[in-house]
Amino acid sequence: MKKIGVFTSGGDAPGMNACIRAIVRTAIYRGLEVYGIRRGYNGMIKGDIYKMESHSVSNIIQKGGTILRSARSTEFMTKEGRRKAYEQLQQHGIDGLVAIGGDGTFTGANIFFEEYGIPTVGAPGTIDNDLFGTDYTIGYDTAVNTSLDAIDKIRDTADSHDRVFFIEVMGRDSGYIAIPCAIGGGAEIVMIPETDTSIEYVVETLRTGWRRSKTSFIVIIAEGGEAGSATEVAAKVQQALPHMDARVTILGHVQRGGSPTAADRMLASQLGIACVEGLLTGRKNVMAGIINAELVYTPFIETITKDKVINPQFIDMVNILSV
Amino acid sequence: MKKIGVFTSGGDAPGMNACIRAIVRTAIYRGLEVYGIRRGYNGMIKGDIYKMESHSVSNIIQKGGTILRSARSTEFMTKEGRRKAYEQLQQHGIDGLVAIGGDGTFTGANIFFEEYGIPTVGAPGTIDNDLFGTDYTIGYDTAVNTSLDAIDKIRDTADSHDRVFFIEVMGRDSGYIAIPCAIGGGAEIVMIPETDTSIEYVVETLRTGWRRSKTSFIVIIAEGGEAGSATEVAAKVQQALPHMDARVTILGHVQRGGSPTAADRMLASQLGIACVEGLLTGRKNVMAGIINAELVYTPFIETITKDKVINPQFIDMVNILSV
Amino acid sequence: MKKIGVFTSGGDAPGMNACIRAIVRTAIYRGLEVYGIRRGYNGMIKGDIYKMESHSVSNIIQKGGTILRSARSTEFMTKEGRRKAYEQLQQHGIDGLVAIGGDGTFTGANIFFEEYGIPTVGAPGTIDNDLFGTDYTIGYDTAVNTSLDAIDKIRDTADSHDRVFFIEVMGRDSGYIAIPCAIGGGAEIVMIPETDTSIEYVVETLRTGWRRSKTSFIVIIAEGGEAGSATEVAAKVQQALPHMDARVTILGHVQRGGSPTAADRMLASQLGIACVEGLLTGRKNVMAGIINAELVYTPFIETITKDKVINPQFIDMVNILSV
């Protein structure tokens, strides 16, 4: 292997730049040439590819987003699109790839390898932490801290006004972001897709709280749950509790940005190094991850198909701690 | 004057605690007794009143929200409510009031004085900065910085994805929060209630930008404008520009919380001192404010009825700087 | 067991309040009475002890420091001091203790148990992360992020001025704080007590960097190393490189404060629960910790005497990534 390409794909996540930096510098340290591919598979198809040097990644470790930009590519889902991508890589002499992204990214890489034989090693870059094969994904710790910071601010005003706040956090189909937000934010209730928190439970908990003369409440709602969005949950609860002074806040895209935390910079740096080392030792179609402080490579297919399960004790914790 | 009461009313704002601290300590320094009234006029009516000491306000200067809590009172709008409030003040021997709040607060204080003769001096506590009689209101600088911090995070992801973000900020009927968010956030467009930014203008600006190969845009929208909420504006623009990748974020109640900035702590401290000094020198029904670095007392009636005008140059700045 | 006492001892750490909250609420949830002991062993000796309720720990999860205050006690090192402490606990009917602190705290608890048989379960509360028996200590993640935030700011000015910054971080005798600061801060060199980084190496690395036309550098120095403090290292390097424009910053006590990160709030909450559950299941003289996501109780004596070793790969990472 002499020349590798690196790209980011799917939703961006804080720490992607730290990972790009580690990939570029490790490649150079190990005598490889390294090329940046802009806008994920789209840039691969269009040949939006440039040679990167050590200084190309100077002073980016602390930056949110991705200097390589990201996109979701529909064209790469077609045979024709992948053929074009292959031709571009050929033209640049690229014989290995590092992909930073999530399951869509790895699915694409898998098919691409089967067709053209260019090996890819991946780094898990998504705020949702819902990838099997790593304890944490790059961007997750930052997203949680960003959300928690917002929840702390909202609690200032909740406390001042005797209100019930329904706060929606991201997470796609999982409660990974919601759980530490609820525990760390001192919330009374958490609703995540993995469990079946009913509207009745929410209503009952608020009623009990009022009886014990609690006056302000925070309910954390992960997007994607059965009970609906924060707006919908709030409306349903309001019907049962017409005197409740409720407010809804949807944290939204703020959660994707910001300077990565120390943990995300460390993780991104470790996994960036591991991606390059993986390619050099002949690995392909695997994602680098850290499980119990050990570096682990997991086949793309498992990262996509296997489920990662949230520790159920964390849900009990919310109940105990809001006693 | 021997005993004064202090309360916060209306929407809470960062710096209210710093103001309470300054009021309590100045009162003690000047030999007065000082009483905290909880939950605004509601607490006055119910007699939720307690004696405050110097240590009652220790370690609160950096806290968001208000330790005295706040509420909007419908009962105080009735003659009967105000009579009860008067009786409670009488019972505690309170012969002067300091009110931290906005125009609703001051309107109530005005009527109350006419009926019962208890003088009130007010401090402008609202994130909206829409009160005549002061350059800045307590909480405004913090709210702007909180919003800007969120916008910085959103731009990370906007840049990474070639997107158009429509971001809604608070401000009631004014663009005071939106303007520095737009200039400081490097936004391409700002829409505020004071001007008539048409949907056509937004569409045209985005089209021109794309032609100049700009790929990501930020549009700041103050709540309360004619063109509608951020969600509505985005939908209308999307119709004209179907290929646009648009996202909407409503910053919401996050803007009300957080630790006050240095400027808000300074302003709150200065105005807290000025409220007590004002009462001691016989002022009544006036709001303390700072205009051009000078302390000014403005009659409540003027703070409510007179308009505060945004410097129109600030709107031009957005256009020049996004060239 | 019916009544337990809780105290914080030694240097304070962010997350101690989150831990106190979890201890108090779990105790109440499990039907125990819980007493707060102020200022560590000093308060135990003086009987500065008060009953805590659920609301005693409301709204403290996000606060730095410790509401129970902390102190180092010389009196508790004497037999007489411990006898007084025992009498106070007897008087309050306290038959179990939860101690949040570090090795000094646990050493004291061990002796106290041998003499008076009151069981203690401990939670590791120190920013230094140098306790055996847990992957992370409460406060460590926050301290690292606080330091990194400061280093990011310093790099702004380092880059603007072509300077070499020597930044000293805390850590007592270990490089746990320094390592992620160096990797996450994009530093060129890290000096920690565990390794023997010579002044010659620093000088040579800077010379090589200049030759490759790097113009600004960051050197992270953990306190307690052989080469001396940041001030001493900078002076020695300056002698060898008289043209270097060097600046020294000692981050100092800023690192101990601040609102705890999400990870620290989670860890503190988990360990707080575990301390109470531990006492209830008959454990004594053990510290609750999390190793590889599993709850582990380690005898105090081992937490004090056994060494926790930094992953040596982390040091190599600094070299690779600053290539």
Added chain:
Amino acid sequence: MKKIGVFTSGGDAPGMNACIRAIVRTAIYRGLEVYGIRRGYNGMIKGDIYKMESHSVSNIIQKGGTILRSARSTEFMTKEGRRKAYEQLQQHGIDGLVAIGGDGTFTGANIFFEEYGIPTVGAPGTIDNDLFGTDYTIGYDTAVNTSLDAIDKIRDTADSHDRVFFIEVMGRDSGYIAIPCAIGGGAEIVMIPETDTSIEYVVETLRTGWRRSKTSFIVIIAEGGEAGSATEVAAKVQQALPHMDARVTILGHVQRGGSPTAADRMLASQLGIACVEGLLTGRKNVMAGIINAELVYTPFIETITKDKVINPQFIDMVNILSV
């Protein structure tokens, strides 16, 4: 005027990038060509000059430091140095300059104009706020908020340990940074170069506080005062109060960095525009500033020689509010 040059000089300050951005975009908006000069007068002498476009300043408004880098130039103090600088400007056809910096910068510009007739308009870029001709300098608000944030963290640990903290902030010869840090940080004592706070006063205030059972104290010390550095003051006070548990923290270069606040971005943007408009309307050797919300141009010579006086009421405020 057709071509202008822009540079930053002296100590860097947050907001310099926002100012560079405003200068470049206003110049382009007004049909001028604009050149960036790197490393202040040094780059002018060496011809380190490049053409800037609108996109050269994309996404820098939120960044600390200066993308043009800064330096203090000894060569420009010589006739020979200035001659070289002139020749470089001639070669690039630059017939107007915008300088962002402090008094050293403006002194140089003044002499340069007398010798070669190239007009300069300046923007006040320094965290110290000690320039006559503007209420605030670019970077001041950010530096104060950064310091205050650090002081808030230190107070967490001060409160937890019953300690006296002596915290040194920047400010060259003025107390501009120290004053809002003391008021906003809830400090008990502030020592600034403008007043004569004796060690006796500090000792007496601490003694009085202890008598009133205050247990933790914060003393803010501006660098450059008669009583000495924070380390020296602490040592002297310790002699008089041997039982005091004192700690010293020197905030240092952290204060220079970080993302600029909203107020600094606004000020920097306004003054950047004003510099270009000033050159276009024939102004020379003046600094643009904002006094009482009005744009004012002040001759360089006055900005250097005239004194800006701190409002003495601010010092009284520290005493009243720590009652």
